[in-house]
Amino acid sequence: MTGPGDDTKAEAAALWRRFRALEGESPLRGKELPGEALTLAAYAEGRLGDAAAERVEAWLAANPEAVGDLAPAAPGEATQAVLDRAMALVAAPDDADSRVVSFRRRRGATPGWRLFAARAAVAASLLVTGLAGFAMGSNVYSSISGDGDSSGELFDQPLGVFSNGDSAI
Amino acid sequence: MAEAIDLAALIGGDKGTWDAFVRRYAGLILSAVRTHARDGVELDDLVQEVFLRLCKDSFRLLKTYDPTRAGLSTWLTIVARSTARDVMRRRQPQTTPYEAVPEAALSVTAEPIEKIKVPDGLLSARQKLVLTMLYQRDMEVAEVAAALKVDPQTIRSTHHKAMLKLRSHFAIEGPVKPASGRG
Numbered sequence: 021m022t023g024p025g026d027d028t029k030a031e032a033a034a035l036w037r038r039f040r041a042l043e044g045e046s047p048l049r050g051k052e053l054p055g056e057a058l059t060l061a062a063y064a065e066g067r068l069g070d071a072a073a074e075r076v077e078a079w080l081a082a083n084p085e086a087v088g089d090l091a092p093a094a095p096g097e098a099t100q101a102v103l104d105r106a107m108a109l110v111a112a113p114d115d116a117d118s119r120v121v122s123f124r125r126r127r128g129a130t131p132g133w134r135l136f137a138a139r140a141a142v143a144a145s146l147l148v149t150g151l152a153g154f155a156m157g158s159n160v161y162s163s164i165s166g167d168g169d170s171s172g173e174l175f176d177q178p179l180g181v182f183s184n185g186d187s188a189i
Numbered sequence: 190m191a192e193a194i195d196l197a198a199l200i201g202g203d204k205g206t207w208d209a210f211v212r213r214y215a216g217l218i219l220s221a222v223r224t225h226a227r228d229g230v231e232l233d234d235l236v237q238e239v240f241l242r243l244c245k246d247s248f249r250l251l252k253t254y255d256p257t258r259a260g261l262s263t264w265l266t267i268v269a270r271s272t273a274r275d276v277m278r279r280r281q282p283q284t285t286p287y288e289a290v291p292e293a294a295l296s297v298t299a300e301p302i303e304k305i306k307v308p309d310g311l312l313s314a315r316q317k318l319v320l321t322m323l324y325q326r327d328m329e330v331a332e333v334a335a336a337l338k339v340d341p342q343t344i345r346s347t348h349h350k351a352m353l354k355l356r357s358h359f360a361i362e363g364p365v366k367p368a369s370g371r372g
Contacts, residue, residue, distance in 0.1 A: 032348075033324045035355045042307045057267045061259030064267070066338050078314035084321045087328075088224075089270040090336045092263070096220030102233050103215055106240040110207040 046082035053079045053086075064090045196256070200248040211240065217262060218269045225273035238276050239269045288325070311358060316351035319344055 053059055053076065062068050063076040080087055194213065198206040218239050219232065226232035243251050254264055312320070322333045330348075334341040 032352055035352065035359065036320045036324045038359065039307060039312070039355055056253075057264055057271060058253065058255060058258050060267050061264040064263055064338070065259050067259060074314045077318040081314060081317040081321045084325050085274065086271070087318075087322055087326055087336065089267045091332075093217055093221035093266045093269075096216040096223070098215035098219045098236065099233075102219065102236055103211055105233070105237055106211045106215060107208045109240055109244050110202060110204055112204045 046078075048079050048082035050083070051079075053083075060086070060089060194261070196251075196254070200251050202248065207244070214262075214265055215240075217265060221266045221269040222273040225270070225277050235273045235276060239272045242272050243268070307358070311354055312351055316347055316354075319347045320351055323348065 059068075059072075059076060063073055068076065194210050195203075195206055199210055215236060219236050222235040222239065223232060226235050250268070254261065318337075319333060322328045322336065323330070328336070330341050330344050334344045337344070
């Protein structure tokens with residue numbers, strides 16, 4: 021059976037819902053609280069000044085799921101398995117299995133002349149490859165165009181496919 | 190006997206201090222995240238997630254703790270619940286509770302007949318928070334008072350003043366009225 025108190029509460033809830041619907045979503049919704057847990061903890065302990073407390077309350081009103089964080093937790097007891105698992109997150113300093121062995125640092129910088137020689141060798145090989153490729157390409161072009169230019173000394177003249185009608189077989 | 194925790198040694202990665210820290214606060218963290226877990230295995234996992242978050246990246250989160258601003262137990266409780274919430278949110282698909290969606294977003298009409306404006310500052314942050322806790326979180330007055338560390342009568346008073354403002358505001362604006370010769 022509902023009483024006057026229930027009607028009042030229902031009316032108040034309806035008024036609040038109407039207000040929320042018209043106000044829309046707060047810009048603080050989903051945003052992080054500046055100072056995060058420490059600010060909230062200070063608020064929970066009543067250590068914040070009025071202005072800071074008001075900012076936290078505005079944030080809590082926009083993020084009501086965090087309201088439950090304020091209540092103090094009742095004392096509990098963890099099992100030894102839980103304790104062991106958590107303790108294992110930090111290894112002992114003399115645990116050989118967890119020691120990180122770094123690569124040995126190379127002594128001294130690479131001599132300048134070695135670097136120059138390496139780069140010169142790469143440049144030279146690129147140049148030789150380019151020249152050889154150009155020569156081969158010129159040779160093929162000459163053969164196709166029928167100049168009869170036998171400047172392509174690197175390779176024998178191809179027969180058959182690329183020779184023109186004037187070429188002797 | 191409670192062991193005193195040397196925070197400097199703790200964030201310095203001292204193994205002995207870390208073990209003492211775990212022994213002292215594991216129960217508190219377990220209690221804090223209990224309501225977020227569906228079973229015992231999940232509860233143990235949540236506790237481990239909290240400790241992992243505290244020590245990862247060279248104890249980055251622990252280094253943000255300032256004992257001059259709040260007690261370690263309070264801070265750990267909040268960190269634990271926040272971590273548990275994040276973990277459970279990642280495990281569940283994102284949904285928006287029906288009641289969290291403003292009515293205007295659910296409307297099927299193209300345009301509301303009349304938009305009643307709500308002036309900024311109609312309700313204070315504290316009033317909004319109290320109403321949120323009472324009507325959205327479904328908390329009792331005593332629970333709200335305990336959470337905000339005030340007297341229950343203060344909560345009733347805050348609620349009453351907020352209701353007076355809302356009733357006054359909506360009574361003046363009212364529902365949609367037919368065209369009148371006013372003004």
